[in-house]
Amino acid sequence: MSDAVVEISGLRKSFGQQEVLRGIDLRVARGEVVCVIGPSGSGKSTLLRCVNLLEEPTAGRVVVDGAELTDPEVDLDAARRHIGMVFQQFNLFTHLRVLDNLTVAQRKVLRRDRAEAEAVARRNLDRVGLAEKADAMPAQLSGGQQQRVAIARALSMDPRVMLFDEPTSALDPELVGDVLGVMRGLADEGMTMLVVTHEMQFAREVADRVLFVDDGRVVEQGAPSEVIAAPKEPRTRTFLARVL
Numbered sequence: 042m043s044d045a046v047v048e049i050s051g052l053r054k055s056f057g058q059q060e061v062l063r064g065i066d067l068r069v070a071r072g073e074v075v076c077v078i079g080p081s082g083s084g085k086s087t088l089l090r091c092v093n094l095l096e097e098p099t100a101g102r103v104v105v106d107g108a109e110l111t112d113p114e115v116d117l118d119a120a121r122r123h124i125g126m127v128f129q130q131f132n133l134f135t136h137l138r139v140l141d142n143l144t145v146a147q148r149k150v151l152r153r154d155r156a157e158a159e160a161v162a163r164r165n166l167d168r169v170g171l172a173e174k175a176d177a178m179p180a181q182l183s184g185g186q187q188q189r190v191a192i193a194r195a196l197s198m199d200p201r202v203m204l205f206d207e208p209t210s211a212l213d214p215e216l217v218g219d220v221l222g223v224m225r226g227l228a229d230e231g232m233t234m235l236v237v238t239h240e241m242q243f244a245r246e247v248a249d250r251v252l253f254v255d256d257g258r259v260v261e262q263g264a265p266s267e268v269i270a271a272p273k274e275p276r277t278r279t280f281l282a283r284v285l
């Protein structure tokens with residue numbers, strides 16, 4: 042058994058004539074936090090969406106927690122069950138109160154009974170600092186609180202890995218810190234995380250490894266102290282000069 046939770050090799054993805062991912066290899070070890078940075082349109086979201094096969098790769102192999110998702114024979118629903126994903130837009134069910142947002146998939150997919158699903162949900166709301174919001178409707182919450190609910194919802198499925206796609210990009214600046222704080226807590230607890238982000242300070246402090254992606258390729262990767270603080274590649278330098 043390898044200790045990699047995510048293993049991607051030779052990943053390519055085209056939309057029509059446009060090749061968006063041009064051969065990505067990536068291994069994320071258990072407990073590792075990998076941050077993906079890069080310009081808009083470079084393929085970061087597509088990469089993340091290929092990890093749980095929300096996008097079907099054109100070529101290459103994706104293995105998560107021992108299951109090869111690119112194997113045509115794989116039980117995709119089963120393989121996806123323990124891959125948590127948090128998007129820029131929180132995608133909460135607006136007609137359901139917070140607690141029910143957290144129990145729906147647990148009951149349908151993991152077949153937990155109501156009492157167990159609610160207990161797990163309350164535990165995870167507490168984890169993101171929103172225990173008292175269980176009965177609220179999403180519209181009554183701030184964007185930052187909604188995003189923390191989305192994180193708690195993903196956590197309620199006992200994820201082996203959490204994928205974050207610019208989770209703070211849609212938030213007002215004063216709400217970003219709470220969400221990053223929750224993510225930092227998860228990292229400290231040993232959660233395996235793959236995070237697309239423009240928050241360089243977060244990447245610097247929390248990432249074990251930073252990947253700079255440009256034009257569908259990993260241009261440079263390494264510790265944040267290398268890639269962010271002392272980038273080697275001209276393209277990484279140009280990008281950082283714009284965002285820092």
Ligand code: ADP
Pocket residue numbers: 056061079080081082083084085086087088
């Ligand atoms: P990033 O997240 O780095 O901004 P994306 O992965 O969203 O980049 O997009 C990379 C490129 O792929 C962009 O040119 C985008 O327009 C294109 N793209 C993404 N999704 C689709 C899609 N479903 N159909 C066609 N083109 C797409």
Ligand code: MG
Pocket residue numbers: 085086087207
């Ligand atoms: Mg994106």
